[in-house]
Amino acid sequence: MKSNRTNFISISIVGGTGRMGMLLANILKDKVETINIVSRDAGRAQEAAKELNVSWLPLEKAHQSNIVIVSVPIQETVKICKSIGQKMHEQSLLVEFASLKTGITEIIKNSIPNSVEYLSLHPLFGPQVKDITGKRFVAVEPTSGTLTTEFLEMLQEGGALIKKATVEEHDLAMSSIQVLHHFALITFSSALSRFTEANGLSEYLTESLEKTLQNIQNIHENWETIYAIQSLNPNAQKVREILAEVTRQSIDVKNIAKEPLHKTIKILRNPSKK
Numbered sequence: 001m002k003s004n005r006t007n008f009i010s011i012s013i014v015g016g017t018g019r020m021g022m023l024l025a026n027i028l029k030d031k032v033e034t035i036n037i038v039s040r041d042a043g044r045a046q047e048a049a050k051e052l053n054v055s056w057l058p059l060e061k062a063h064q065s066n067i068v069i070v071s072v073p074i075q076e077t078v079k080i081c082k083s084i085g086q087k088m089h090e091q092s093l094l095v096e097f098a099s100l101k102t103g104i105t106e107i108i109k110n111s112i113p114n115s116v117e118y119l120s121l122h123p124l125f126g127p128q129v130k131d132i133t134g135k136r137f138v139a140v141e142p143t144s145g146t147l148t149t150e151f152l153e154m155l156q157e158g159g160a161l162i163k164k165a166t167v168e169e170h171d172l173a174m175s176s177i178q179v180l181h182h183f184a185l186i187t188f189s190s191a192l193s194r195f196t197e198a199n200g201l202s203e204y205l206t207e208s209l210e211k212t213l214q215n216i217q218n219i220h221e222n223w224e225t226i227y228a229i230q231s232l233n234p235n236a237q238k239v240r241e242i243l244a245e246v247t248r249q250s251i252d253v254k255n256i257a258k259e260p261l262h263k264t265i266k267i268l269r270n271p272s273k274k
Helices: 019-028 042-052 061-062 074-085 106-112 146-157 165-192 209-223 221-233 236-250 259-269
Strands: 010-014 034-039 055-058 069-070 095-096 119-122 138-142 161-165
Touching: 010 061, 019 034, 019 042, 019 138, 019 209, 034 061, 034 259, 042 061, 055 061, 061 074, 061 095, 069 074, 074 106, 074 221, 095 146, 106 119, 106 221, 119 146, 161 165, 165 209, 165 221, 165 236, 209 221, 221 236
Parallel strands: 010 034, 010 069, 034 055, 069 095, 095 119, 138 161
Antiparallel strands: 119 138
């Protein structure tokens, strides 16, 4: 059900033919007047729009909407945001979903008119979810603005949890949550791949490893983004070195301890009081 304040809001989702873009379109289409799928490929945009029962726009017209969401690979985020943001109307809102913020938010902020609101968000979930109930978004240094407030409220009304952070706080946290986690799985895969198929390992697959394998598959399917995060997060090298150091120490079984397991559970299961 649309509220009165969103009756006249139009949203364009650039990268709307991707899995995350289509998820967002499906979630938001009943909350605003118009959802437009935007893509460089007009044919794909039309197909996705038809599938979701929403509208579509060519890339050169995306700036005409009240809210433009950019959901593209990290390497393209700045270029597309600058191109669209510079043409957007006054009191409109530009939103990007990059999973890295250093070297992105400041450039975009300084490249678009002051009359255009800018919101840097990071969805902490993948496009495989059905809705955003209980799902987390990080809002990086959100500025005050009518559309920014309305858009965040729209997400919260859909059940989303919004965490606010600075660029530095976000990227430091993501160095552990993303960089370290992904790198551990990548190195595990590299080690496991040295075993030959003749070992018949698939016949010994446990349920626990099956869950890990699904995460490995997700990394494989999103490799360009995963590699960009490893390459561009300013804290990435440090956390990889820590993992390498701990791994070297743990080769001797006497150095393997239970306590770090408990500490990790405590860190991740107890939300900050901030």
